[in-house]
Amino acid sequence: MSEPVPVRRPPKEQRDALRREEIIAAARHCCVRHGFHGASMAAIAERAHMSVGQIYRYFASKEEIIQTIVQGIAAKRLARMPPGNCWADMARKLASRFLPSTPEDEEDDVLLLEVVAEATRNPQVAAIVREYDGQLRRVAVSLLRHEYPNLPEREVLARAEFMAVLIYGTKFRRGTELGASEEMLVALYRRAIEAVLPLNASAGPDSPPYTPQPS
Numbered sequence: 001m002s003e004p005v006p007v008r009r010p011p012k013e014q015r016d017a018l019r020r021e022e023i024i025a026a027a028r029h030c031c032v033r034h035g036f037h038g039a040s041m042a043a044i045a046e047r048a049h050m051s052v053g054q055i056y057r058y059f060a061s062k063e064e065i066i067q068t069i070v071q072g073i074a075a076k077r078l079a080r081m082p083p084g085n086c087w088a089d090m091a092r093k094l095a096s097r098f099l100p101s102t103p104e105d106e107e108d109d110v111l112l113l114e115v116v117a118e119a120t121r122n123p124q125v126a127a128i129v130r131e132y133d134g135q136l137r138r139v140a141v142s143l144l145r146h147e148y149p150n151l152p153e154r155e156v157l158a159r160a161e162f163m164a165v166l167i168y169g170t171k172f173r174r175g176t177e178l179g180a181s182e183e184m185l186v187a188l189y190r191r192a193i194e195a196v197l198p199l200n201a202s203a204g205p206d207s208p209p210y211t212p213q214p215s
Helices: 012-038 041-049 052-058 060-079 088-095 103-119 123-147 153-171 180-197
Strands: none
Touching: 012 041, 012 060, 012 103, 041 052, 041 060, 041 153, 060 103, 060 123, 088 180, 103 123, 103 153, 123 153, 123 180, 153 180
């Protein structure tokens, strides 16, 4: 009879990465269901089937856990930003209030709302929010520079900020009742977006020079 083959333990790096993933999943669950303050380290540890001391072996603080969660959300959203004109269907998305395509997308939105609210009271969390916003802004500005190369830099920045206000403001209103016809909102959003980012003026290398409008 052959001897049983010993089961090899995964390398320490792999075990540590798995533990961190388990902690992140537990923290996401607790924050979504109980809010930022309700997601205590004790609650996270219980959900992850660990002791609080074990949690601190992998993360120095709850803020570090939150930073890792937000970085993960940013990575997913940056990966979805398409090359080329990405504003063509934005009016429809805004009018429908960015209905999430998956439960994880919906959870991400709830988590970001919790984090933004906590940022008004917690300087460490405020820094996390600024980092997240800066990452997305840099990519949006890069896309706009490519699509509208004739726009001066200050115009690119202003248009990126305008779109950020539309997008973030819409997401914050997700929990409220839609008080207008979606089709009317689509038409209004299209007018606003096309005034700022003309869909028929991708400003390729052969396009006419940009002429600033009087303020």
